[in-house]
Amino acid sequence: xxxxxxxxxxxxxxxxxxxxxxxxxxxxxxxxxxxxxxxxxxxxxxxxxxxxxxxxxxxxxxxxxxxxxxxxxxxxxxxxxxxxxxxxxxxxxxxxxxxxxxxxxxxxxxxxxxxxxxxxxxxxxxxxxxxxxxxxxxxxxxxxxxxxxxxxxxxxxxxxxxxxxxxxxxxxxxxxxxxxxxxxxxxxxxxxxxxxxxxxxxxxxxxxxxxxxxxxxxxxxxxxxxxxxxxxxxxxxxxxxxxxxxxxxxxxxxxxxxxxxxxxxxxxxxxxxxxxxxxxxxxxxxxxxxxxxxxxxxxxxxxxxxxxxxxxxxxxxx
Amino acid sequence: xxxxxxxxxxxxxxxxxxxxxxxxxxxxxxxxxxxxxxxxxxxxxxxxxxxxxxxxxxxxxxxxxxxxxxxxxxxxxxxxxxxxxxxxxxxxxxxxxxxxxxxxxxxxxxxxxxxxxxxxxxxxxxxxxxxxxxxxxxxxxxxxxxxxxxxxxxxxxxxxxxxxxxxxxxxxxxxxxxxxxxxxxxxxxxxxxxxxxxxxxxxxxxxxxxxxxxxxxxxxxxxxxxxxxxxxxxxxxxxxxxxxxxxxxxxxxxxxxxxxxxxxxxxxxxxxxxxxxxxxxxxxxxxxxxxxxxxxxxxxxxxxxxxxxxxxxxxxxx
Numbered sequence: 173x174x175x176x177x178x179x180x181x182x183x184x185x186x187x188x189x190x191x192x193x194x195x196x197x198x199x200x201x202x203x204x205x206x207x208x209x210x211x212x213x214x215x216x217x218x219x220x221x222x223x224x225x226x227x228x229x230x231x232x233x234x235x236x237x238x239x240x241x242x243x244x245x246x247x248x249x250x251x252x253x254x255x256x257x258x259x260x261x262x263x264x265x266x267x268x269x270x271x272x273x274x275x276x277x278x279x280x281x282x283x284x285x286x287x288x289x290x291x292x293x294x295x296x297x298x299x300x301x302x303x304x305x306x307x308x309x310x311x312x313x314x315x316x317x318x319x320x321x322x323x324x325x326x327x328x329x330x331x332x333x334x335x336x337x338x339x340x341x342x343x344x345x346x347x348x349x350x351x352x353x354x355x356x357x358x359x360x361x362x363x364x365x366x367x368x369x370x371x372x373x374x375x376x377x378x379x380x381x382x383x384x385x386x387x388x389x390x391x392x393x394x395x396x397x398x399x400x401x402x403x404x405x406x407x408x409x410x411x412x413x414x415x416x417x418x419x420x421x422x423x424x425x426x427x428x429x430x431x432x433x434x435x436x437x438x439x440x441x442x443x444x445x446x447x448x449x450x451x452x453x454x455x456x457x458x459x460x461x462x463x464x465x466x467x468x469x470x471x472x473x474x475x476x477x478x479x480x481x482x483x484x485x486x487x488x489x490x
Numbered sequence: 491x492x493x494x495x496x497x498x499x500x501x502x503x504x505x506x507x508x509x510x511x512x513x514x515x516x517x518x519x520x521x522x523x524x525x526x527x528x529x530x531x532x533x534x535x536x537x538x539x540x541x542x543x544x545x546x547x548x549x550x551x552x553x554x555x556x557x558x559x560x561x562x563x564x565x566x567x568x569x570x571x572x573x574x575x576x577x578x579x580x581x582x583x584x585x586x587x588x589x590x591x592x593x594x595x596x597x598x599x600x601x602x603x604x605x606x607x608x609x610x611x612x613x614x615x616x617x618x619x620x621x622x623x624x625x626x627x628x629x630x631x632x633x634x635x636x637x638x639x640x641x642x643x644x645x646x647x648x649x650x651x652x653x654x655x656x657x658x659x660x661x662x663x664x665x666x667x668x669x670x671x672x673x674x675x676x677x678x679x680x681x682x683x684x685x686x687x688x689x690x691x692x693x694x695x696x697x698x699x700x701x702x703x704x705x706x707x708x709x710x711x712x713x714x715x716x717x718x719x720x721x722x723x724x725x726x727x728x729x730x731x732x733x734x735x736x737x738x739x740x741x742x743x744x745x746x747x748x749x750x751x752x753x754x755x756x757x758x759x760x761x762x763x764x765x766x767x768x769x770x771x772x773x774x775x776x777x778x779x780x781x782x783x784x785x786x787x788x789x790x791x792x793x794x795x796x797x798x799x800x801x802x803x804x805x806x807x808x
Contacts, residue, residue, distance in 0.1 A: 273686060368591060370709075371729040391688075392710035395727060404801050406722035409713060411689040443804040477806060483722050484802055486761040488795060 186251075186300045187432040188325075189216050189425065190230040190292055190317050191307025193237070193255060194264035197281070198460060200415050201272055208461040209241050211264065212307030212331070215421035218465050219452040220305070220429030221248040222473060227429070228298050230254035230317065232286045234262040244466060253295045261286045274413045275390060294320045303432040305424055306330045306351070311343035318350050327437050329353040330382070331424045334360050349381040352437075355424055357388045370395060371402075384442060386427075388420055394446055398439050405446045406484045408454040408476070415460045419453040422465055426452035451476040504569075504618045505750040506643075507534050507743065508548040508610055508635050509625020511555070511573060512582035515599070516778060518733050519590055526779040527559050529582065530625030530649070533739035536783050537770040538623070538747030539566035540791060545747070546616050548572035548635065550604045552580040562784060571613045579604045592731045593708060612638045621750040623742055624648045624669070629661035636668050645755050647671040648700070649742045652678050666699040670755075673704040673742055688713060689720075702760060704745075706738055712764055716757050723764045724802045726772040726794070733778045737771045740783055744770035769794040 191212030198205045213231045220227045228251035235257060245252050267281035292313055304325040306314040314330060330351040336344050337360065348354065354377065358370060364380075365373035370387055374397035377385050385397040389407070396403040427442075427449035434441050454476060455464045509530030516523045531549045538545045546569035553575060563570050585599035610631055622643040624632040632648060648669040654662050655678065666672065672695065676688060682698075683691035688705055692715035695703050703715040707725070714721040745760075745767035752759050772794060773782045 369729055369731070371727045375729075389710065392707065393722070393724075402727055402801055403804070404711070404724035404727070405804075406711075406724070406802075409689045409720055409722070411687055413687070440805070444806050447804055447806060474808065478808055481806060481808065483720055484724075484804075486721070486723075486765055486802075487758070488762050488765060488799060490792065490796055490799065 184226065184300065185302030186226040186228050186298065187220055187224050187303040187305070187428060188228045188230060188254075188294075188298050188301040189213050189220065189305045189307060189428075190314070191216055191305075191309060191421065192264050192287065193229070193231040193233050194266060194287075195236075196417060196461065197265075197267035198415055198417050199267075199269040199280075200274065200460075201270070202412070202414050203460070205460050207265070209244070210266070210418060210461055212309070212418075212421040214462060215418035215456065215465070216305055216307055216425030216428075217245060217250050218248055218462060219422040219425030219449070219456075220432070221250055222452065222468060222470075223426065223429035223448065224432040225249050226432075227251065228254060228301070230292050230294060230298070232256040232258060232290045233264075234286050235259050237263050251297075254293065254298055256286075256293060258286050268417070270416065274416055292317050292320070299323070302326045303428050304328045305428045306347075307421060307424065308333050311336055311340050311347040315343070315347045315350065318347075327352050327428070327431060329355065329424060329428050331355045331420065332360075334363055337363050345380065351382050353384040353386065354382040355386040355388060355420070355427075357390070357420075361385070361387045374402075386446065388423065390416075390419075394423075394450060396439075396442055396446055398442070401439055403439070403443045403446065405443070405450055406480065407450060408479060408483060410454065410457065413457045416457050417461065419456045422456040423449040423453040425449070447477065447480050451480055502544065502618065503620030504544040504546050504616065505538055505542050505621040505623070505746060506546045506548060506572075506612075506616050506619040507531050507538065507623045507625060507746075508632070509534055509623075509627060509649075509739065510582050510605065511547070511549040511551050512584060512605075513554075514735060514779065515583075515585035516733055516735050517585075517587040517598075518592065518778075519588070520730070520732050521778070523778050525583065527562070528584070528736060528779055530627070530736075530739040532780060533736035533774065533783070534623055534625055534743030534746075535563060535568050536566055536780060537740040537743030537767070537774075538750070539568055540770065540786060540788075541744065541747035541766065542750040543567050544750075545569065546572060546619070548610050548612060548616070550574040550576060550608045551582075552604050553577050555581050569615075572611065572616055574604075574611060576604045586735070588734065592734055610635050610638070617641070620644045621746050622646045623746045625739060625742065626651050629654055629658050629665040633661070633665045633668065636665075645670050645746070645749060647673065647742060647746050649673045649738065650678075652681055655681050663698065669700055671702040671704065672700040673706060673738070673745075675706045675708070675738070679703070679705045692720075704764065706741065708734075708737075712741075712768060714757075714760055714764055716760070719757055721757070721761045721764065723761070723768055724798065725768060726797060726801060728772065728775065731775045734775050735779060737774045740774040741767040741771040743767070765795065765798050769798055
């Protein structure tokens with residue numbers, strides 16, 4: 173027994189998430205915030221923690237980041253050994269204003285601060301990484317993380333955005349060759365492939381490296397492509413979208429967190445993972461910043477999943 | 491037995507569709523057509539005929555409409571007693587050019603011709619109407635059809651568009667009070683309700699008369715609202731959308747045709763009806779005009795329905 177336990181502990185695997193941990197100042201038609209905690213790794217880490225209990229983040233902040241903010245990660249069981257705290261420097265800061273339709277926004281301020289020369293240090297204790305989420309960052313940094321893991325993770329999910337297609341095309345193309353799943357939105361899928369039809373875009377992108385492509389369509393849901401299979405996930409129609417910030421990161425975190433929990437990567441599990449990711453994202457947008465996803469109960473998540481099932485199920489005898 | 495048969499014949503019910511029967515000239519990035527047969531009643535009638543065998547249309551054409559075009563309706567078992575043929579006059583003609591994204595188009599020509607003073611005459615044999623589809627036309631004409639039916643149909647579906655909101659708002663509002671189901675697209679739902687959120691828009695529209703609202707979102711599928719229930723139907727992702735003309739009418743025809751076939755109007759049957767309507771619409775856009783939906787086999791329709799099931803089904807144990 174002792175031997176077996178040692179065996180299992182030794183082989184306990186983790187989910188590692190790299191991305192920004194930052195301050196955001198957000199303005200939407202519903203109001204505005206002061207500097208609040210945001211960043212891709214924050215949203216994704218919190219979301220993943222609802223499904224998987226061994227989440228580890230890699231990121232960097234300045235000494236303006238408060239102890240209580242770090243405690244939030246710890247409260248969710250998130251390992252922060254890979255979160256560098258740079259004394260005498262400031263955290264990454266982004267300020268933005270959403271338009272009335274919430275589908276577009278203006279960036280008001282971007283202060284890279286500690287992010288300017290971020291070197292993603294992977295603690296030795298993170299080498300048990302089985303699931304890796306590369307949150308939106310420079311493709312170069314995303315690639316570095318893959319290279320610093322001694323054993324290739326079972327599943328690598330890459331999130332990126334149009335900005336890197338504009339300024340770091342070659343790095344992005346190189347990084348794509350190293351990953352299993354790519355998550356981008358519909359405009360980005362069109363930009364990356366040069367194809368307007370999402371079916372054609374997906375076919376091209378699946379030749380670039382990823383075996384799975386998730387196209388996020390915001391209020392219209394998401395599409396999953398793998399070989400010749402397609403899954404269309406609905407988005408939950410909401411009376412109010414309060415603040416879309418972090419919804420994509422929350423989706424990605426919920427998605428990989430669920431997959432890490434079930435432990436088997438296949439198309440059917442990915443379909444479910446998309447529903448779980450979508451459910452978490454639907455909570456995210458209901459309040460400013462991380463306010464809603466910081467304190468969800470299991471019952472709330474389960475009830476939301478039931479809403480997704482009711483929303484999209486139909487029975488046709490064939 | 492004779493008595494029973496007489497009873498059943500007497501109570502055999504029909505699906506009546508009113509809308510345009512017209513000539514279209516269509517230009518898309520894939521090519522252009524000469525004048526081809528189009529019109530809301532044409533697309534809807536053909537679509538409905540795949541599910542229900544007692545479809546009757548009300549419309550008007552000029553003497554430029556060929557006998558073989560009318561035979562197409564008859565070949566699909568569609569009753570054309572209510573199709574007026576005006577000697578010495580010309581059929582309604584529309585010419586349009588689609589933009590590269592296929593989501594927007596320019597109208598190049600609109601010649602109302604026989605439609606200018608269309609009076610929808612309801613043949614006595616149409617008084618058995620149990621299902622009524624009011625295809626896109628002036629709300630005044632749509633209302634006239636309802637008033638000329640001696641017995642209120644079991645289900646009245648209204649299709650309309652932004653144009654009537656612009657030029658015939660009061661008539662449209664009056665007509666809405668008389669119908670059970672409204673089908674419009676997302677921009678039109680926003681215009682009709684003054685609400686950006688489709689959930690809020692639906693809540694307002696369901697106060698205007700219809701018990702059911704279908705919001706068509708093109709490549710993003712459709713939403714069905716009824717009381718506090720919502721169903722989200724996917725659209726089939728297609729490699730090529732060849733010509734979107736008539737897709738909405740085909741959807742509406744397939745939808746009501748399926749409901750007429752099953753004979754019971756409830757939320758679950760409507761969900762299935764939306765899938766059948768979406769399946770027919772997905773065929774429609776694969777070729778120019780009615781070319782594809784004029785000659786579908788039952789096997790093709792069944793296979794497409796299976797694709798919709800595979801596309802949107804997932805299994806989460808709750």
